Amino acid sequence: MMRFDFFKITNYRNVIDSGWIDVSQITAFVGQNEAGKSNLFEALHCLNPIVPGAKYNLDEDWPVDHWEGRKDGRGKVVANAQFALNADEIQSLWNYAAVDAAGEREPFVLPQSCNIVVWRGYGYQTRFKVHDFPEGTIDEDRAIEWAKANVPKFVYIHDYEMSGAQVELDDLQKRLVRAGDRHELSNEDQTILIILELANIDLDDFVEKGTTSEGRTNRSYDKRSASRYLTKQFGDLWQQKDVRFEIEIDGPTLNIFAEDDAIGMPVRLHRRSTGFRWYVSFAWKFTHATKGEYANCVLLLEEPGIHLHFSGQQDLLRVFERLSARNTIMYTTHLASMVDPANPERVRIVESRDHHLAITKGIVSAQRAPMAVIEQSLGLTGDQSGLLGNRQVMIVEGGDDAVILHKLSGLLKAEGKDALSESIYLWPAHGAQKTPMYAGFAIGQKWDAGVLLDTDEAGNAAKKKIDELYVSKLAEASGLKFRTLMLGKAAGSKKVDFAIEDLMGDDFYRECVNATFGLAIKPEDLPVDGSTMITKRVEVVLKERHGHVELDKRRVMGEMLRRFDSWKKTSDLPRGAAVSAGKLFKAINEAFALAT
Template sequence: MKFEGFQVTNFRNVIDSGWINANQITAFVGQNEAGKSNLFEALYCLNPIDDATYDLDEDWPVDKWEGRKDAKGKRVCWALFSLDGDEIEALYEYAAIKPEAPAEGSEGGEGKSPAKVSLPTEAKVSLAKAYGYRTDFHLRGFDDGILDEDKAAEWMQEHTPNFVYIRDYEMSGAQIELDQLKQRLDKAGGQRHKLPNEDQTILIILDLANIELQDFLKKGQSSEGRTIRSFDKRSASRYLTQQFAHLWQQKDVSFDIEIDGPTLNIFAEDAGIGMPVRLHRRSTGFRWYVSFAWKFTHATNGDFKDCVLLLEEPGVHLHFTGQRDLLKVFERLAEHNTILYTTHLASMVDQAHPERVRIIESRDNHVAVTQGIVSSQRAPMAVIEQSLGLTGDHSGILGSRQVMVVEGGGDAVVLHKLSGLLKAAGREGLSDKIHLWPADGASKTPMYAGFAIGQGWDAGVLLDSDEAGNKARAKIDELYVSKMAADSGQKFRTIMLGKAAGTKQTDFAIEDLFPPKFFIDCVNEIYGIAIKPEDLPEDGSDMISKKVEHVLKMRHGHTQLDKKRIMGEMWRQFDTWKSVDDLPAHTAGRAEKVFKAINEAFGD
């Protein structure tokens, strides 16, 4: 089933969140105490992996306390899942009301088949839960009288993904006395959620190893039992290592659960080192990953699929590169799960997917949710601005300028160099009113465009005329431009570089402003080879970089073209150009057309 979204009402500081659409991966961005956790806790109780439920005494909004006496039955959360074609058929097969066979010899009964039922093309499962009641499952899309309601309810409860809520990740990795753990568990009445996070994690480890705590302690009281227990812990160590490898791919790590009497230690060993280290001596970020991996393994029975994963501030203990790796892990997990996570880290906001962002604000002390990357409040927007490279008062400066988003810093350098030379010769360059704002590739430009539109800036975007540029243009139009009110007076320009340069090439990037020989010479200088223009393929993309890359792969054994190195050589050539007459052939004319198109688009 595909998770479509949810709504929370009457829960702590959430009076009404409004409907919140969910992507396969959705990031909830906001300051501390804004209410992100409240949204997740309310959603989790809707279909949890354990017996979590709402507590009227704790969860009813304090500023509506006078209505608490009548709160039983008031809905707290509802959510929607959509079924695919196979699931619709499976549900029908399980819950269909079978027509009674006609009595033998009855009129018209002999040889007559039951009428074929036309199944819906769309069907949805809605879940709702109120104070004092269990979750209600309701099916939408099927006509009345087709399904047995009780059997349909059974199927929905069995197949609707559970919500998995992980918020306490950190574990110290210190040794644990299992007999003392058993005493604490007994004192808590066997209710794990009342134990400290460290104790809960150790119990999860034992569960994953199919080890029952009391039985494990009993085995330690005899030599035969200790022998069996040694096999248990070896099996557990191997399994935990395998499961951890699914989520941690920075390097190979193996785990060893060591038990001496009632004392449990966990060791971690990096491949190639040959010496295990107690877990508590590893970094906080590593222990965070260990805790996350094993809790997720436990929640999904080791399958890593078919759940809605709710993560509180994932990656907060990780280095920047670890956070970016975690986003890649999310992409892999999202093939079979839905992931919702909260964050206040700019590095945990994926610039390539602005549609995944939900801004969480606090308005009149209540939660308000904004779909997109624009908020009137400073705190949540600080995260977005930092993600986009805006620091200090840069945002304010850009807001008073005309802003043109370009695909990267290299594009900005090229355009500024060419503009300067053209202006010095009395020809048309980029208007002084227009500020070039570099993104980090074409896929990231929709994030920048959405921010500029949301802030009401006088802005536009310049994209390469290639597949990536065309995808970015489509996303910008779908998410933002198409939704701009016609009477708002705001305008956003999307300019494709090839059309602006007046070229007939199908594909056209910033380096195509120069003649092919100039780019080839830069490549030859960097790689120490001698590619000739006649070596370039005639078929495929007509972008010079793609043609040269093809030759590098086919004839010279390189895996790809390192455009950063090539751009560095181009910049070295730029330093030798003192006037427009020094530019390679046709460059000035193409560049001038581009600047004219940009200036005219901004009304200059």
């Protein structure tokens, strides 16, 4: 799909000039209430709305603290955006808008890149401009026609409330007639109309059918077909469990029932949880907006998941990942659980400066409210952030790494050998892929910090992201030193892959695996490639010889920690572990220029 690169909002409520905001396939806008997140999305939505009719109102939307400029506001630009075309889209545009020469198109090499700029101001419709084709090679009017038809539409969803209560269709019909415009109806009424449209049910026709016995019979087929369609569309978005919807109509009264295997019988929608009804509302509104295609949209979501349990929020983030293959997802949040630590590059901090919106890319803000969200997502509680700011901080991949390193350091220190400096605090992340967010936070806070990564594919990927996002841009610019250590090299190993378990040696880990699973794996059973980390070599044997789907590292770690408790001196350690650990601690201390 066409890539949404960046946008800018100006002259709109508390947004004087947002500056250019670059966009990821999924972008989270984190900020406090009244900072301007809603204003940002409302202004952007009007640029190319999927439902026609949205527009800017100079009398309501012009910034109140610049009110003297309102009289000259007509034509002032509110929203700018740029989209980048892929190779297929460039070809499609060329096929549609190319200029013919003497009845035949001249040989022409298509540009490698092409951008479409879109903008709209007060009192005007949206305008489009195609860039990067040489002058005279395409018909500009045809190019604009193509752009209007193909630039992604904006879907703005901000009201999710849905009671699920029964609806009197004849009364709804009357309210719609009185309102004249469905946008003047309550959110509840609009949602019911969406459901009816999704089900291909015309409200007037449906009410009319209810007045005769033959009509009611025909209507029963309509509602069965509608129920199947709603069930399918909901299942495409929500995959926690199978849910079946059933529309029931008794006279003019419409009820929606939901049934899943856990309940075993239909239950009226209003009896289901608020979080479930939220998901139903979101799913059907997005289905309606995209006509069930779920594609080629910029989806703007206000505080999604606020009514969901933590597991439901994680499911929603996974839904975003799936939808982002064919859509751009942008959402606002003040929930730590809706910030994905594995992708800090997706975060934009929304601040209020002098009562106007300001955007900061990344995960560091001078303001307390957005930082509270980021800190909570990183597991920082109370005044721990302030505590760590006065320490040397080494980020490690997980809690297991911290436990193992502290145990080894204690044994070595007791015997006067190289151990981890007491000035260094080990801060566990939740896996290699999430360490960049921890690193970005530490660099942004100007902590004296570093990160220790496994020498493997995930660790190398994390190192690359940390270097590109933070070290090369933030740390070096401020003169701050941030250390990135790879575990294998720091421990003096020549293995290509090296994880925390490799510190104890292959034989120790193999013995723990045998004790955990009741096996008798021998050294000669392991793959001969000694460059691979022990966990991967053991997993091959478990899969190929013992029918395991994967290596359950948590169970093996439990056995390892049980054995740790019996170690009282370095001579109790597996052979070579003390030497490898000593080299590692020395490398960490030297990186921080600290003595043991």
